[in-house]
Amino acid sequence: MGMNTLPFLPLELVAVDAARNIRRRWRVAAFRDLFGQVMIETGWGRIGGRGRSLVRSFADEADALRYVQALLVRRGSATRRIGVGYRPINPTRRSVDRPTGRAPSTPVPSSHI
Numbered sequence: 174m175g176m177n178t179l180p181f182l183p184l185e186l187v188a189v190d191a192a193r194n195i196r197r198r199w200r201v202a203a204f205r206d207l208f209g210q211v212m213i214e215t216g217w218g219r220i221g222g223r224g225r226s227l228v229r230s231f232a233d234e235a236d237a238l239r240y241v242q243a244l245l246v247r248r249g250s251a252t253r254r255i256g257v258g259y260r261p262i263n264p265t266r267r268s269v270d271r272p273t274g275r276a277p278s279t280p281v282p283s284s285h286i
Contacts, residue, residue: 179203179211179238186259187220188251195257196220199248201241206230211237215244 183202188195200216211231218224231237252258 177238179213179234179241185262186248187262188255188257188259189220190257193256195255197255197259198224199259201244203237203241213237213240 180201181203183200185200188197196219198220202214204212206212211234212228214228216224216226248259
């Protein structure tokens with residue numbers, strides 16, 4: 174599993190082996206914070222469970238990309254480690270990934286402030 178650009182759209186992987194009751198998910202997404210730092214958010218856990226997450230900050234996009242590539246190498250070794258490999262799926266969208274339904278120029282009603 175390799176990539177040459179940061180996953181600014183979430184990348185989600187699952188590892189499932191029903192016979193052995195293995196149902197894992199793993200997700201990575203990149204975004205920039207208000208200060209221009211590259212943030213890498215990873216989430217993992219059992220499918221259907223609450224799971225855990227970690228966010229790391231990088232000043233340099235190249236460092237962030239190396240970090241994501243190392244994470245993907247680790248996911249690539251899952252067959253050896255847990256007996257089943259990860260496969261990509263369509264990610265579930267977070268609320269911050271969803272459009273608001275308003276046009277960008279539509280002002281927010283004062284009753285919502």
